[in-house]
Amino acid sequence: MVDFGGWAMPVSYSTGILDEHRATRTAIGVFDVCHMGEVHFTGAGAAATVQRLVTNDVARLENGRAFYTVACLPSGGIVDDLIVYRLQPDHYVAVVNASNADKDVDWFQEHRGADCTIEDASARTGLIAFQGPAAAQTLQPLTNLPLDRLRPFSFATDVMLGERPVWIARTGYTGEDGFEIFCDAQDATAVWDALVSAADAAGGKPVGLGARDTLRLEARLPLYGNDLDEETTPLEAGLGWVVKLDGDDFIGRDALRAQQAAGIARKLTGFVMTARGIARHGYPIFDADGASAGTVTSGGPAPTLTQNVGMGYVPTRLAAAGTKLSIDCRGKRVDAEVVSGPFYKRGKR
Amino acid sequence: MSALYPDDLYYTKDHEWARIEDREGAKVATIGVTRYAVEQLGDVTQVDLPKEGESVKQAEVFGSVESVKAVSDLFAPITGKVVKVNSPLADSPEYVNEDPYDEGWMIQVAVTNAKELDGLLDAEAYQAFLREQGE
Numbered sequence: 312m313v314d315f316g317g318w319a320m321p322v323s324y325s326t327g328i329l330d331e332h333r334a335t336r337t338a339i340g341v342f343d344v345c346h347m348g349e350v351h352f353t354g355a356g357a358a359a360t361v362q363r364l365v366t367n368d369v370a371r372l373e374n375g376r377a378f379y380t381v382a383c384l385p386s387g388g389i390v391d392d393l394i395v396y397r398l399q400p401d402h403y404v405a406v407v408n409a410s411n412a413d414k415d416v417d418w419f420q421e422h423r424g425a426d427c428t429i430e431d432a433s434a435r436t437g438l439i440a441f442q443g444p445a446a447a448q449t450l451q452p453l454t455n456l457p458l459d460r461l462r463p464f465s466f467a468t469d470v471m472l473g474e475r476p477v478w479i480a481r482t483g484y485t486g487e488d489g490f491e492i493f494c495d496a497q498d499a500t501a502v503w504d505a506l507v508s509a510a511d512a513a514g515g516k517p518v519g520l521g522a523r524d525t526l527r528l529e530a531r532l533p534l535y536g537n538d539l540d541e542e543t544t545p546l547e548a549g550l551g552w553v554v555k556l557d558g559d560d561f562i563g564r565d566a567l568r569a570q571q572a573a574g575i576a577r578k579l580t581g582f583v584m585t586a587r588g589i590a591r592h593g594y595p596i597f598d599a600d601g602a603s604a605g606t607v608t609s610g611g612p613a614p615t616l617t618q619n620v621g622m623g624y625v626p627t628r629l630a631a632a633g634t635k636l637s638i639d640c641r642g643k644r645v646d647a648e649v650v651s652g653p654f655y656k657r658g659k660r
Numbered sequence: 661m662s663a664l665y666p667d668d669l670y671y672t673k674d675h676e677w678a679r680i681e682d683r684e685g686a687k688v689a690t691i692g693v694t695r696y697a698v699e700q701l702g703d704v705t706q707v708d709l710p711k712e713g714e715s716v717k718q719a720e721v722f723g724s725v726e727s728v729k730a731v732s733d734l735f736a737p738i739t740g741k742v743v744k745v746n747s748p749l750a751d752s753p754e755y756v757n758e759d760p761y762d763e764g765w766m767i768q769v770a771v772t773n774a775k776e777l778d779g780l781l782d783a784e785a786y787q788a789f790l791r792e793q794g795e
Contacts, residue, residue: 322702327757328728329703521702521729589706589726612705612728619705641724641731 313520316410318346321519328521332614335485335526336657339443339515341506342523344491345499348412349436350419352403356426361395361403363422366545366567368558372397377464377482380553381545382418383563387570388541389548391415392533394482396466406438406491408535422562437499441506442489442526444657449513450490453505454479458490473505484523486530486655528620529613529655531581537592538579538608538622546570547624548579578630579608581622581650588638588645590621595639596647598629607638613654620654621647664695666761670777671786672719674735675700677761680777687771689738692760693725696790701727704756707749709734709767714742716769718776723766725756738776740769 367380466480590610610621675697
């Protein structure tokens with residue numbers, strides 16, 4: 312067990328990171344993500360407050376729909392990345408990183424507009440992710456919600472998992488189809504047991520922090536604290552698709568507009584190692600001429616691809632696919648090459 | 661399955677082992693990492709080792725092992741010249757996890773100074789050391 316933002320979490324549940332990774336790609340992985348923060352915004356002014364706080368366009372959200380977004384500082388630096396769910400026109404829930412939850416709630420409160428109540432419901436909310444190609448067919452017998460009608464980034468409240476009331480969202484952090492199941496914290500153990508038992512019968516298993524990281528890295532999903540922080544902007548991080556510069560005003564919009572107009576000087580860039588070596592967080596990146604180009608923000612083996620991959624911020628001129636880089640792996644320069652898009656993309660069903 | 665900590669090996673506090681054999685009057689040490697090290701590392705994905713003919717020095721880094729989650733240095737239990745490298749590990753690093761004392765061996769070294777063995781732990785002392793560390 313390791314300490315993860317104050318939570319005791321297993322790196323692996325017993326069978327090892329690779330085995331848990333494989334189970335998620337081929338069947339189902341069950342993830343205890345109860346540590347994530349859930350923040351409720353309610354009241355007539357909830358939408359306006361959320362809009363002020365996030366870069367995506369809240370007016371676009373319908374009831375039962377969610378989007379991925381970031382919250383920014385006035386500088387455009389990222390406070391956190393989060394998913395915002397709209398339950399009602401006057402009720403939104405933000406799911407935030409555990410390590411940022413306290414900071415986020417303070418930030419949200421500080422910028423709360425009129426007629427909006429903000430409640431940190433993290434302590435009373437359980438959250439379990441159920442991810443993988445067999446997730447839908449395996450979850451269906453446990454719930455009264457017709458899952459084939461639940462599109463990606465949709466969710467339903469007032470549904471049952473066995474005898475327990477839950478919300479089910481078609482969201483996740485693995486690059487697979489899958490669900491995130493919200494429940495009362497008191498029900499979390501029972502919900503976990505039911506999900507693990509169903510997964511087990513379908514060739515799946517519980518998955519710890521280790522494979523959670525390799526899965527998200529393969530899918531090239533950024534991790535706050537590694538790939539995103541208060542010194543990086545969503546435009547640099549390749550998250551321009553969640554930034555609506557022409558929509559309603561939000562904190563950081565002016566800085567991001569200025570950055571857009573001036574041109575993005577550096578970009579979060581994915582690479583594969585083309586020689587033998589594993590890039591890790593913090594390793595220096597060099598261009599083909601040997602000049603310093605940046606630092607690895609995330610890196611490691613991509614088990615499904617049997618390749619070693621990574622990402623880091625490099626000058627925009629080096630961010631095009633095919634660009635040759637090298638990574639200083641503990642004193643040894645190892646060749647790498649820029650690739651675009653996710654390292655791993657699941658096949659169409 | 662081999663024993664957790666076989667009796668015929670020498671051990672270091674850095675969690676390497678050495679198996680000593682007499683070959684034509686000289687001592688040769690086969691070197692690897694212990695079951696405990698393997699459990700801590702998790703799935704090994706890459707092993708970096710010296711080449712044949714290179715020298716290693718007791719208690720100094722002779723290579724590294726990359727697991728899915730981290731990279732760790734390997735410390736030589738004994739000084740000498742590398743006479744053989746377990747080259748299959750380049751393609752099958754999982755041997756280290758599956759069989760750390762046999763198929764997962766790393767290098768063989770012609771021992772320069774057999775007296776250095778006196779500073780190593782036997783299986784019993786190594787396990788006592790692990791218990792002291794709270795393992």
